Amino acid sequence: MTNYFLCVVDQAIVSLNSRFEQYQEYEKTFAFLFTSDKLRSLEDNDLKSCCLRLEAALKHDEVYDIDGTDLYVELKLLVHSMPKEKMGPIGILESIKHLDCFTNTTIAYRILLTIPVTVALVERSFSKLKLIKTYLRSTMSQERLNGLAMISIEQDMLKTIDYKDLIEEFASKNARRMALFI
Known part of the structure; x- marks a missing residue:
């Protein structure tokens, strides 16, 4: 019985570590998009490297979801055109939704806002299973x-x-x- 318990606890620890590593990778890739203040605070070189890192993260085979250089230019324009108030990713996406000039930015924010849902969906599925x-x-x-x-x-x-x-x-x-x- 003790052996079984230790196996279960060990598996839980491994799963939690894996989940935290995924979240850390997620934060490393998308953190610069989390708030408007974060976008404003980045130096040009840092912003460009973040955009290029995001481009590499969103690469599938030889197809890119976004262009990192174009995203950098769009974000530089966006920083100067958005309101001074602090906004989160949803607010930023809402403010640029009606504009057609921020295509890479729109794609990046949609992906940013979709990833937590995909993780939560699995958790909700297990909750439903427990209810059933x-x-x-x-x-x-x-x-x-x-x-x-x-x-x-x-x-x-x-x-x-x-x-x-x-x-x-x-x-x-x-x-x-x-x-x-x-």
Whole structure:
């Protein structure tokens, strides 16, 4: 029993360390975009190196999501044109959304604001799974549990399903069942 407990604790520590390393890498890559004050405080050379580092981080094979040099120029213009009040990433994105001249900046902020959601989505999925698998449902089959979990987690997709088409497709699979739905 003690051996099992130590394995579980060890795995938890490894997982937490991995998660913190991911967040540190995330901060190293995107920290200069976190607030308008941070953008204003950076020297030109530091800002340019941050933009080039972000360009390298957002490279997939030989395709770049943003151009680091263009991002640098856009951010220099943005710093001089945005209000003096402190703004976070959402505020900055909202202020440039209607302008078409900050394409790289818009892409960078969208990615910045999307990454935490992808991490939180996994955590929410496990929370939903815990709600579904209650004491009363402890004898449910794995297939049913998976189905209920998918329905609970993917509620947005579930709302777009046309039930009439679903019923027709289900009825067409088996001639005996057609009489039940008509």
